Amino acid sequence: xxxxxxxxxxxxxxxVDTATNVRLIKDHEYDGIKELDNDMPSxxxxxxxxxxxxSLIYLVRLWVFRADDLLQEKEFQKEMAAAPxxxxxxxxxxxxxxDDDMSLNNGKETWTKICAVCHLAxxxxxxxxxxxxxxxxxxxxxxxxxxxxxxxxIEKGMIPYKxxxxxxxxxxxxxxxxxxxxxxxxxxxxxxxxxxYE
Amino acid sequence: MELQKFAYDNRxxxxxxxxxxxxxxxxxxxxxxxxxxxxxxxxxxxxxxLSFGRLRPLHTNAVIFAFVGNGIFTAVYYSTxxxxxxxMYSELLGKIHFWGWQLIxxxxxxxxxxxxxxxxxxxxxxxxxxxxxxIIWVVFGLNLIMTMVNRRTKHIYVAIWFYxxxxxxxxxxxxxxxINFPVSFLKSYPVYAGVQDALVQWWYGHNAVAFFLxxxxxxxxxxxxPKAANRPxxxxxxxxxxxxxxIFLYIWAGPHHLLYSxxxxxxxxxxxxxxxxxxxxxxxxxxxxxxxxxxxWDKVREDPVLKMFVVGVTAYGMSTFEGPMLSLKxxxxxxxxxxxxxxxxxxxxxxxxxxxTFGMLYWLWPxxxxxxxYSRGLxxxxxxxxxxxxxxxxxxLYFAGFTQSLxxxxxxxxxxxxxxxxxxxxxxxxxxxxxxxxxxxxxxTGILLMIYNLVKTTQAGKFIPFEEDQAPAxxxxxxxxxxxxxxxxxxxxxxxxxxxxxxxIGGIVEFVPMFMVKSNVPTIASVKPYTxxxxxxxxxxxxxxxxxxxxxxxxxxxxxxxxxxxxxxxGETVYDHPFQFGSKRTGPxxxxxxxxxxxxxxxASWHYNHFLDPQRVVAQSIMPPYPWLIKNDLDIxxxxxxxxxxxKLGVPYPEGYDQKANDELMKQAREIAGTLxxxxxxxxxxxxxxxxxxxxxxxxxxxxxxxxxxxx
Numbered sequence: 038x039x040x041x042x043x044x045x046x047x048x049x050x051x052x053v054d055t056a057t058n059v060r061l062i063k064d065h066e067y068d069g070i071k072e073l074d075n076d077m078p079s080x081x082x083x084x085x086x087x088x089x090x091x092s093l094i095y096l097v098r099l100w101v102f103r104a105d106d107l108l109q110e111k112e113f114q115k116e117m118a119a120a121p122x123x124x125x126x127x128x129x130x131x132x133x134x135x136d137d138d139m140s141l142n143n144g145k146e147t148w149t150k151i152c153a154v155c156h157l158a159x160x161x162x163x164x165x166x167x168x169x170x171x172x173x174x175x176x177x178x179x180x181x182x183x184x185x186x187x188x189x190x191i192e193k194g195m196i197p198y199k200x201x202x203x204x205x206x207x208x209x210x211x212x213x214x215x216x217x218x219x220x221x222x223x224x225x226x227x228x229x230x231x232x233x234y235e
Numbered sequence: 236m237e238l239q240k241f242a243y244d245n246r247x248x249x250x251x252x253x254x255x256x257x258x259x260x261x262x263x264x265x266x267x268x269x270x271x272x273x274x275x276x277x278x279x280x281x282x283x284x285l286s287f288g289r290l291r292p293l294h295t296n297a298v299i300f301a302f303v304g305n306g307i308f309t310a311v312y313y314s315t316x317x318x319x320x321x322x323m324y325s326e327l328l329g330k331i332h333f334w335g336w337q338l339i340x341x342x343x344x345x346x347x348x349x350x351x352x353x354x355x356x357x358x359x360x361x362x363x364x365x366x367x368x369x370i371i372w373v374v375f376g377l378n379l380i381m382t383m384v385n386r387r388t389k390h391i392y393v394a395i396w397f398y399x400x401x402x403x404x405x406x407x408x409x410x411x412x413x414i415n416f417p418v419s420f421l422k423s424y425p426v427y428a429g430v431q432d433a434l435v436q437w438w439y440g441h442n443a444v445a446f447f448l449x450x451x452x453x454x455x456x457x458x459x460x461p462k463a464a465n466r467p468x469x470x471x472x473x474x475x476x477x478x479x480x481x482i483f484l485y486i487w488a489g490p491h492h493l494l495y496s497x498x499x500x501x502x503x504x505x506x507x508x509x510x511x512x513x514x515x516x517x518x519x520x521x522x523x524x525x526x527x528x529x530x531x532w533d534k535v536r537e538d539p540v541l542k543m544f545v546v547g548v549t550a551y552g553m554s555t556f557e558g559p560m561l562s563l564k565x566x567x568x569x570x571x572x573x574x575x576x577x578x579x580x581x582x583x584x585x586x587x588x589x590x591x592t593f594g595m596l597y598w599l600w601p602x603x604x605x606x607x608x609y610s611r612g613l614x615x616x617x618x619x620x621x622x623x624x625x626x627x628x629x630x631x632l633y634f635a636g637f638t639q640s641l642x643x644x645x646x647x648x649x650x651x652x653x654x655x656x657x658x659x660x661x662x663x664x665x666x667x668x669x670x671x672x673x674x675x676x677x678x679x680t681g682i683l684l685m686i687y688n689l690v691k692t693t694q695a696g697k698f699i700p701f702e703e704d705q706a707p708a709x710x711x712x713x714x715x716x717x718x719x720x721x722x723x724x725x726x727x728x729x730x731x732x733x734x735x736x737x738x739x740i741g742g743i744v745e746f747v748p749m750f751m752v753k754s755n756v757p758t759i760a761s762v763k764p765y766t767x768x769x770x771x772x773x774x775x776x777x778x779x780x781x782x783x784x785x786x787x788x789x790x791x792x793x794x795x796x797x798x799x800x801x802x803x804x805x806g807e808t809v810y811d812h813p814f815q816f817g818s819k820r821t822g823p824x825x826x827x828x829x830x831x832x833x834x835x836x837x838x839a840s841w842h843y844n845h846f847l848d849p850q851r852v853v854a855q856s857i858m859p860p861y862p863w864l865i866k867n868d869l870d871i872x873x874x875x876x877x878x879x880x881x882x883k884l885g886v887p888y889p890e891g892y893d894q895k896a897n898d899e900l901m902k903q904a905r906e907i908a909g910t911l912x913x914x915x916x917x918x919x920x921x922x923x924x925x926x927x928x929x930x931x932x933x934x935x936x937x938x939x940x941x942x943x944x945x946x947x
Contacts, residue, residue, distance in 0.1 A: 054467055056530030062471050067392035068317040070461040075470035081522060085480070085515035092508035099504045108500055113791035113802070120793050121650045150656045154852050155841060163852065164841040164914065191831050194838025200797070201834055203649050228915070
């Protein structure tokens with residue numbers, strides 16, 4: 038900046054901030070704090086305008102056009118319709134204990150994740166019955182156990198798992214119960230419930 | 236013009252500074268404690284008042300209202316007199332304000348850990364304390380406004396605009412959200428219920444962030460950044476636009492806390508768009524803060540005060556961009572109920588509020604004690620500890636939130652939930668909780684360094700109780716000499732009224748239809764009031780702060796319907812004073828916990844075992860045990876009064892039911908105790924756990940009972 042510029046500005050009655058070469062607003066001083074005469078950055082103004090435009094479009098889409106993606110009931114129905122529920126494979130499973138290692142390991146995983154919450158990890162029972170002894174409330178055949186897991190025994194607090202576990206997973210977990218847990222000695226066994234099956 | 240002499244009183248500023256540091260340390264130590272309790276659930280050693288649900292409200296209240304609150308008052312009591320060239324209006328009002336506020340904080344610390352709570356986040360304090368807050372807030376406002384009336388400068392500076400907006404809005408928010416009907420000295424029920432209560436609460440909660448954590452700190456920024464940098468403010472015009480835009484738009488944005496809840500779509504949409512429109516007004520503040528430093532960047536490299544201001548304002552810019560993004564429905568579907576929210580708020584609290592507070596303290600201390608800061612090196616170390624602490628806090632939680640949300644939503648090819656057991660998703664993110672606790676520890680270490688540094692500075696200096704200044708008296712104003720915004724800058728009372736109008740509009744537009752138009756909360760005939768035992772159980776649920784880790788709001792997503800059961804309808808919560816939607820799922824949602832056909836159903840004996848020892852049934856659970864529920868007798872002397880208050884609030888118990896309530900309560904309690912006995916659990920029917928089990932097993936069942944009746 039040349040001296041002449043400075044003189045002209047002084048004559049017009051305003052000061053200039055020497056570090057940024059921007060005009061200071063006249064008579065704006067508060068405890069020594071002054072204010073510069075900068076405009077709002079144009080990108081900022083545009084940002085503001087764009088968000089306002091976005092908002093108007095958004096509200097018009099909802100209130101005038103009832104757009105599906107803004108109505109959560111519609112959104113939900115759409116999501117449920119697209120869900121592969123019908124594709125849940127109806128696997129033809131032979132009702133027989135699965136004794137291969139892979140099935141039993143999968144069964145153990147399901148047991149630990151889900152069943153242990155009521156029957157404890159070692160099968161000793163807590164809220165649900167002890168799975169290690171020879172007493173069974175609803176029978177001890179593979180079909181019996183499969184039915185209990187599938188449909189639950191809700192009056193005793195056992196919920197159905199047909200919507201949470203696939204048929205194979207159900208078979209795997211009851212196989213784990215019968216072939217691995219049954220006959221072991223848990224830390225705190227629950228007293229026998231049901232009838233004795235030898 | 237004759238110069239008048241006067242003096243600024245630094246003594247009150249000093250008291251507020253001390254209180255800021257004390258409560259900051261306390262609030263953050265409690266925060267670290269609850270962070271550690273999430274990793275070590277047995278840390279609370281079965282002491283009720285140390286449990287997570289009781290301490291978490293203490294942490295949030297202490298940091299917001301005690302640490303930041305005293306920080307606000309430090310800034311206001313220091314900057315206002317200097318900006319207006321007059322001492323604060325009344326020393327007495329100032330002292331009442333100071334001691335009143337500290338007393339409120341102490342009473343919060345003496346009630347929240349003992350379970351006295353309304354059960355609404357950040358508005359937990361019970362009604363006598365709410366009343367005290369109102370009185371003290373008016374004392375503060377009166378002192379502020381009368382100081383403006385007494386001023387010797389013609390116009391009021393932008394910092395003061397923000398102080399004014401803070402005063403009027405916090406007053407409105409606090410009064411409207413805290414209308415509770417007392418049951419006893421430390422127990423009350425909000426007059427609003429369910430989704431209406433949720434709307435009012437999040438209008439309050441969101442704007443507590445806006446007008447307690449943001450606007451006063453913008454005022455602080457507008458004073459201390461130009462002062463510390465010795466630079467003029469970047470743009471006066473930007474100040475005007477972003478101030479009015481910010482306070483007008485902010486008040487509408489509350490519903491973004493309730494996206495995909497049972498709040499009607501129109502209200503959710505307002506929450507979305509007003510949050511998006513807030514980006515620019517928020518960034519206006521950031522720009523004006525950062526660009527004020529143009530021409531002083533060389534100083535920023537060396538001066539710890541300016542460094543803290545820069546990081547603080549940058550954190551503000553980050554979280555005010557992130558906030559609107561989190562308000563988009565698609566992002567919110569992912570982020571809500573996860574640790575993402577926790578990360579987001581801590582960028583604001585640790586970055587924006589913390590850093591600005593520390594910068595202000597380091598700047599003020601040498602001036603008030605007339606001595607150089609004891610150690611610039613220690614202040615720089617504090618700066619680095621805070622910055623890295625904040626990053627170690629937030630980044631793992633972003634990762635945790637993202638990870639857990641994706642796990643909640645993942646399906647197998649066969650169409651089953653990949654992680655049906657909630658605990659798997661918790662175990663996955665536990666390592667992140669360790670790192671977060673480390674981040675918090677770093678941050679607190681920084682504060683300890685600051686305290687040492689400031690104590691040393693104090694010892695070396697001599698406190699200046701009064702600072703002399705002089706200015707000409709303010710003469711009768713020449714009308715017409717001001718144009719545009721300058722006119723209201725010279726009329727502080729008018730300015731206050733205009734701010735009030737600006738912040739009332741949004742709330743009114745949202746509340747009136749929500750309360751007046753019936754279709755916003757469609758009635759469900761089968762939804763009935765809680766039984767007396769369930770009502771008592773619900774109060775235990777509130778007392779233990781269960782809502783801080785468990786939501787009661789199944790969102791309309793396939794992943795949630797499969798995991799929990801039917802999504803929550805507005806009509807189901809009409810008797811919930813207060814609503815209990817929750818905002819975080821550290822544990823699973825409980826909205827359908829009582830529904831026998833839901834995938835989350837558990838029998839009474841399970842709940843009993845789980846309250847006594849959560850790890851016995853869920854080995855990796857991070858829930859603390861609640862043995863005192865099994866030991867404590869349920870206080871049923873309050874039942875008739877509670878029923879009567881509920882009746883006054885519109886809950887349709889039959890006439891005279893209050894007198895029969897305890898008979899029915901005991902009958903239901905005996906039934907539950909009987910069920911437990913059948914499962915081999917011997918527990919007397921008059922224990923608290925019975926009431927809590929009754930409440931939990933009632934959750935979500937009403938609309939399902941209707942279905943089964945229909946099938947008969």
